[in-house]
């Protein structure tokens with residue numbers, strides 16, 4: 586039996602993963618704003634600090650893994666998207682590094698197939714990577730929700746790749762999964778949006794391998810990435826998107 590901590594386990598992809606891991610006999614400490622073992626608003630540093638303290642109290646002898654799944658859709662306020670999708674993920678991962686290191690475990694970040702749509706050189710992505718939250722949130726405030734969403738996921742993926750070597754020296758594998766459109770409350774919010782709804786519906790109709798994934802299809806791959814069977818998977822970005830990234834960026838990998 587392994588012990589995992591995760592954020593965003595209340596609904597959608599995170600709930601599917603939490604249920605699969607629990608059904609396999611693993612212990613899961615779920616941190617979420619809605620419901621879970623630890624209730625915390627991870628858009629705030631106070632919420633993150635409290636969640637980190639509680640995970641340390643519950644898992645003093647270590648974690649086999651941490652999964653940063655909490656995230657907000659492009660239709661949420663840009664500052665909050667930035668705070669949750671990027672800063673909560675990296676602050677929680679860094680804050681649990683000691684516990685994951687104790688068990689030579691693994692960290693899995695949840696990116697998106699929208700991440701490659703932003704360049705690393707974009708000022709917002711650079712602001713995320715500069716690791717100073719207040720100015721990054723200011724820049725996010727002036728951008729469209731889709732830009733902040735894709736930018737946060739791009740920066741998260743670059744953060745993971747930049748940190749692979751130093752974490753690997755401590756025996757910890759870092760990876761990211763990049764889901765495509767998945768049938769979750771997040772996607773339902775986007776579909777219901779006046780501006781983005783039609784765009785997303787058109788995009789989902791173009792996905793080569795069907796329209797949308799079910800959360801369990803994403804969780805299946807996440808469970809593999811966390812497992813010992815994936816113990817040479819390190820620094821990888823797994824697109825689980827029905828072929829949409831291959832369709833849009835055929836010549837890049």
Ligand code: NAD
Nearest residue numbers: 593595596597598618626627628655656697766767769771
């Ligand atoms: P979801 O809305 O079902 O799940 C998001 C979870 O994050 C919920 O449990 C929610 O309560 C939690 N959360 C939100 N704000 C929080 C906060 N401030 N503090 C703590 N917890 C908070 O959506 P989902 O689609 O399952 O999304 C899970 C992850 O997958 C997100 O990071 C999302 O960006 C990513 N993703 C989703 C899709 C998709 O199409 N659904 C595609 C690519 C990536």
